Amino acid sequence: MLFDPRRALGRGGSSDVTSDSIWAPLFQRLKTTTGAADQDLQALAALPIALRNYRENQTVLRDGEQPSECCLIADGFCVRSKTIADGRRQILSIHIPGDLPNLQNLHYGTVDHDLVALSDCTLGFVGHRALKDLIRERPGVADLFWRDTLVDAAISREWIVNVGQRSTYNRLTHLIVELRERLRLVGRVIDNTFAIPLTQEQLGEAMGVTSVHTNRILRDLRVDGVLELQRGTVRILNEHKLQELAQFDGRYLHLSPLS
Amino acid sequence: MLFDPRRALGRGGSSDVTSDSIWAPLFQRLKTTTGAADQDLQALAALPIALRNYRENQTVLRDGEQPSECCLIADGFCVRSKTIADGRRQILSIHIPGDLPNLQNLHYGTVDHDLVALSDCTLGFVGHRALKDLIRERPGVADLFWRDTLVDAAISREWIVNVGQRSTYNRLTHLIVELRERLRLVGRVIDNTFAIPLTQEQLGEAMGVTSVHTNRILRDLRVDGVLELQRGTVRILNEHKLQELAQFDGRYLHLSPLS
DNA sequence: CGGCCAGTTGACCCCAATCAAGGATCGTGG
DNA sequence: CCACGATCCTTGATTGGGGTCAACTGGCCG
Numbered sequence: 001m002l003f004d005p006r007r008a009l010g011r012g013g014s015s016d017v018t019s020d021s022i023w024a025p026l027f028q029r030l031k032t033t034t035g036a037a038d039q040d041l042q043a044l045a046a047l048p049i050a051l052r053n054y055r056e057n058q059t060v061l062r063d064g065e066q067p068s069e070c071c072l073i074a075d076g077f078c079v080r081s082k083t084i085a086d087g088r089r090q091i092l093s094i095h096i097p098g099d100l101p102n103l104q105n106l107h108y109g110t111v112d113h114d115l116v117a118l119s120d121c122t123l124g125f126v127g128h129r130a131l132k133d134l135i136r137e138r139p140g141v142a143d144l145f146w147r148d149t150l151v152d153a154a155i156s157r158e159w160i161v162n163v164g165q166r167s168t169y170n171r172l173t174h175l176i177v178e179l180r181e182r183l184r185l186v187g188r189v190i191d192n193t194f195a196i197p198l199t200q201e202q203l204g205e206a207m208g209v210t211s212v213h214t215n216r217i218l219r220d221l222r223v224d225g226v227l228e229l230q231r232g233t234v235r236i237l238n239e240h241k242l243q244e245l246a247q248f249d250g251r252y253l254h255l256s257p258l259s
Numbered sequence: 260m261l262f263d264p265r266r267a268l269g270r271g272g273s274s275d276v277t278s279d280s281i282w283a284p285l286f287q288r289l290k291t292t293t294g295a296a297d298q299d300l301q302a303l304a305a306l307p308i309a310l311r312n313y314r315e316n317q318t319v320l321r322d323g324e325q326p327s328e329c330c331l332i333a334d335g336f337c338v339r340s341k342t343i344a345d346g347r348r349q350i351l352s353i354h355i356p357g358d359l360p361n362l363q364n365l366h367y368g369t370v371d372h373d374l375v376a377l378s379d380c381t382l383g384f385v386g387h388r389a390l391k392d393l394i395r396e397r398p399g400v401a402d403l404f405w406r407d408t409l410v411d412a413a414i415s416r417e418w419i420v421n422v423g424q425r426s427t428y429n430r431l432t433h434l435i436v437e438l439r440e441r442l443r444l445v446g447r448v449i450d451n452t453f454a455i456p457l458t459q460e461q462l463g464e465a466m467g468v469t470s471v472h473t474n475r476i477l478r479d480l481r482v483d484g485v486l487e488l489q490r491g492t493v494r495i496l497n498e499h500k501l502q503e504l505a506q507f508d509g510r511y512l513h514l515s516p517l518s
Numbered sequence: 519c520g521g522c523c524a525g526t527t528g529a530c531c532c533c534a535a536t537c538a539a540g541g542a543t544c545g546t547g548g
Numbered sequence: 549c550c551a552c553g554a555t556c557c558t559t560g561a562t563t564g565g566g567g568t569c570a571a572c573t574g575g576c577c578g
Contacts, residue, residue: 082420085506088424092420108518110510110513112510146405153412157415160418163422163467167565200526209567213566216526251371259369459557470556472534474558
């Protein structure tokens with residue numbers, strides 16, 4: 001099998017996800033960001049989980065649904081999005097392998113946004129019943145999950161800052177650096193290159209600007225030698241300039257157990 | 260004692276909060292939005308809680324701090340905000356009586372934003388130790404709190420939509436309607452009039468626009484007969500127009516136990 | 519080969535920022 | 549009681565960032 005960078009970067013292929021590796025990205029992240037106990041992780045890995053594959057652009061959860069399962073992204077990328085009355089759409093968050101994008105439905109029934117696969121994805125589904133039982137049995141697991149949703153909330157807050165205050169030029173770099181830091185945690189950054197499988201239209205929807213303007217920002221970033229984005233892959237050209245533009249302070253990601 | 264609308268609307272006075280009423284707004288909200296068990300609420304009310312008063316504009320929590328307590332807003336208004344390198348500030352959320360704005364610090368130590376009193380406030384502080392013990396002892400309390408942080412996150416997501424996609428005219432009305440719905444839950448709306456003790460500068464920081472522009476939007480809303488905002492108090496003039504502008508779909512507030 | 523969708527660029531326009539100058543309100547001290 | 553300074557509100561003039569519209573390119577796939 002030839003080296004396929006898109007596979008290595010976790011963009012595409014979903015067929016080679018084995019039941020062993022479903023939990024791998026989540027566990028990898030939890031181990032570095034929390035003091036997760038091995039027993040808790042083992043208990044998680046013992047949960048019954050149903051694998052399902054989704055195609056690019058397929059909707060995983062629709063606004064208004066009442067799912068009876070929570071999903072774990074084993075491979076691929078998803079986004080949360082909301083569409084308002086006039087048809088304009090906002091992307092709320094980007095989700096990567098190891099993320100649990102609808103844990104909140106354990107506590108309230110209805111999803112209040114869409115969850116859409118950006119790339120071909122492999123998702124694992126665990127029933128609420130099993131999760132609730134495990135949480136009661138193992139408070140440590142409850143803590144892990146609760147914390148996860150809290151970091152998710154912290155990321156949303158930073159997203160508000162990004163959309164509300166930063167210039168679009170800074171905004172895009174901030175978004176990219178955040179994604180890189182999160183991808184790093186699950187081993188999806190190779191050689192300062194990583195996947196960001198959004199079209200320019202979708203990047204615009206994440207930033208609150210049009211695709212036309214996104215295109216111009218990307219051109220500027222390319223011309224200025226900061227980074228290149230081609231076919232869903234980012235390559236950083238000048239780390240120093242990138243940092244300067246993004247003004248990224250990663251504390252809100254709470255990457256270590258004590259922060 | 261004369262009728263003081265600012266007091267009735269929960270804007271100002273903090274001196275008359277008794278230890279009986281500290282928990283009242285939180286309990287009122289939990290009772291309508293969740294199926295909170297009375298025993299769980301009683302256990303909460305039995306927690307040792309330290310009352311502290313804050314003046315308008317006083318900082319309650321500073322970005323980077325590591326608090327050892329969580330706070331409950333007994334009376335008054337606070338905001339979360341973040342300031343970026345160039346000095347621009349974004350208000351992330353508005354907090355009202357009954358809110359628990361830093362529950363997240365139970366799970367990660369460092370606050371990643373500021374918490375500032377908008378008006379004179381009475382806050383109750385409960386130590387992390389006591390909260391963690393209670394949560395272990397009573398899973399029902401853990402569920403209440405976890406759910407609370409999840410609704411907080413849902414509100415942040417809607418805030419992203421507001422800042423990213425809605426026209427500023429719609430944006431302000433949406434913000435106002437959301438606040439009204441939340442204030443209604445804790446009995447702080449009287450006669451379609453309620454407190455929103457933000458300066459126009461702060462409203463601008465909440466919406467990602469300047470105070471000058473906020474002023475013009477408010478003028479338009481007044482001229483169009485939609486609503487009036489004077490000295491921190493909103494009066495709705497035309498509910499129909501307001502609804503039309505705000506396009507408010509309150510599902511994300513998850514106001515009933517099953518939603 | 520042809521259709522389709524993402525990306526690219528130019529021309530034009532409008533919403534909101536910026537800059538600037540007054541006006542209203544309020545707490546404080548003479 | 550009035551003078552004051554501070555803060556917030558208000559409005560006009562000007563500028564600029566980003567939206568809109570439109571045309572064209574290029575890669576991919578049936």
